[in-house]
Amino acid sequence: MERLTDHLIIISFDCLSALDFPILKDLPHFQKILKPGAYVEKVETVYPSVTYACHASIVTGNYPNRHGIINNTLVQPGWRSPDWNWHRDYINGTTLYDEAKKAGLVTASLLWPVTAKAKIDYNMPEIFANRPWHHQILVSLINGTPGFQWELNKRFGHIRKGLNQPALDDFVLESTVHTIKTKKPNLLMVHFTDLDTQRHHHGFSSNEALAALQRHDIRLGRILDALNYSDIYESSTVVLLGDHSALDENKAIKPNVLFRKHKLITANARGKIKNWMAYCKSCDGSAYIYLKDSNDTTTLAKVEQLLTSLANDTDSGIETILTGAQAAEKGADGSCSFMLEAKSGYYFLEDIEGEYIKEITADDVMADPKYTLATHGYSPEKENYETILMAAGKGINPVTIPFCRLIDEGPTFARLLGVSLGETDGRVMEELLII
Template sequence: MLAKHVILISYDAFSEENWERAKTLPNMAKLIKAGSYSTKLRSVYPTLTYTVHTTMVTGVYPDKHGVFHNNPLQPFVKEKEQEWFWYRKAIKVPTIYEAVRQNKMSTAGLLWPVSGKADINYNLPEVHALPNENLGLKVLRSGSPLFGIGLELKYGRYRKGIQQPYLDDFTTLCATDTIKRKKPNLLLMHLINLDDIKHSLGTDSVEVEATLLRMDQRLGKIMEAVGEAGIQEDTVILVVGDHGQFNVDYKVRLNKLLQEQGLIYTEKGEMKWRAYLQSTGGAAYLHVKEGDEEAEKIAITTLQAAMAKEQYGIERIFSRQELDGLHVEGSINTMVEAKVGYSFEDILEDPILLDLRENNIKYATHGYSPDKKNYRCVFVASGPGIKDDYLLGDIEMVDIAPTIGRILRVGMKNCDGRVLEEIFA
């Protein structure tokens, strides 16, 4: 065993564009000096938070683990009212946290995606409240009730719902408390502030700088807690970005084109579909009713015609053969990729093309192909047994779980990824 403890900090939307600034900040600089790092971590397709985080803990691509989107398909349901893949049962393969438990070691999860009702010793999962639901009760029912109540009583006053930076401050307080009191062998935590800021203000907003500074302070608090717990010589800290983001000038509502072709229609006052595009932001899945080959043909012809027109922002239409190479969920035969500067959304409201600049709206998003330029993520591994100040080249999101397994001497079988042997001293 290289270390007895691993802390995996998911730094949502931490990408190569943030690296030059982040590496100069005191706590990140400390981690780098005592660790290995890469700014060429390739994510998975689509680059959506829940899809990527499931890959992080399983070491396999979405075509195997089954979490193909943040949300199961729910046509015509408003985004804020949609179910998400909140629960462990959505994952079709074993996870690193279960492997750790099977080796009689302890685990903790703090706002980790797709971990509701998971086999985690100390679990405060990331779930959202739908209309008429109580968020507090939902979190407790989905996680470890006594652990969750204890953290809420101690630190709940620092949180303001899901508002940032308060939510990440709360998560960090919970992490420092859990490290000191529970000393879990594996701690998974998800910090979301940077992602939120980029979405709402763009990737180049001045607020990004302030968020990077706050994040570095949070890293410092976690490192301090490791020291206070007396486990510094036995702890590896991983900081991992899950995806980048791109600024968006135009939102495109491609389902309007399918509606014009009669593939989306109203029957007896109810919305129905034969073909439907489920957006990931930077891409969209084409869902077709099973066996409806005619609808599939019409939909693809419609999308090909739209691709020839600049305003719809379609960069590529991927066939199933191409999606095999990208390890995309097997039930999808066609996927549409947006150009940088464009994003897709499901809704059927006018206009088909929404010009955000005209409306003075700042917005950025993700969900694009991981192979777009300047869209790689950041990886840092720091601690005992890890090479100091060592620059890695290209690595894959599927490499995270088997590498954690190697550190804790826990076997992760049937991974698509590899152990990053080159980081070990």
């Protein structure tokens, strides 16, 4: 299959929304992509619309229940900080970067989710030290490309301040610029999270979110300059995308509080879970309900009765309740017993203590990262919840397209590189390409 570009640069601005377009169209470096390039006005995300599920869908062209990344974190009841779906091995089937490498292309990735221990030539995976005895640099080194990461940390590690933003994205930016100049990869995937962080902490339309968009414009300008410096700008394709949008909220729903009250969860005197029969696993704006024993019909009936009572309560914060089969139809994890969708203004926590609903204040957000003022994870069917796609450069047809799905991006990117992801849930957007 013919390659349509020599260098594909995919930049993911986490939590970039279709609603951001009126701001983006006036920013100088975004204009460099929008004016000569293609623009998809609304991109439908996946369910649940959390970062890891979304990014796995982007590189596979499949829905979460097919590629296997059905949430950000694993089901580990009682763990204060569950492990994340960091590793490539968690993805079922092939990926964009796998196929690019098979084709002999040079691949690079900077903090792209679900790439730990992936076969990427130059890989700095998104993974963090999740236990007190872990060291961040060591965790990164052993899960990515050691020499590549060591050099980046030696050159730019002083910029980073742990996981704090905007310093983390500033570190990623310098690493990206250096990678372009020294490696000239055929496929480069970059993940920036500044905007997502600001929206979580301060709200969707906050001044802090606006400042993050402006910082992203400056970052984009630096990347475009690096392509020019390296004499590969004319032979490159630059794609800018979001993974999901976000919605403001100020109330947290805690179904596990009810499960504990009804003896479906038991805990010790310190509030640590000893045993569970049913558990609510948060996806922020949605949540899975799992049974420890999926064949336990007595517990299933008890849980269904509890959820039905919540559905009939207008103050429960729950908008819809899906069965596992209905969740699978929407691309989510069909092995759950139920899937809950929060009303706008609400999201889910896994706490087993306190009141069923917790009112969130700015002080709560400052004190504990589990509290937020805007979040995602909601159904793609929520109103004004689409993300966005922009692309310019070699192989791109300068058109405006009203709609596509997140799962259509991977097959389209594969076509640009002259490779295939095989049979996927998504399709190649040929109207976006000059073939």
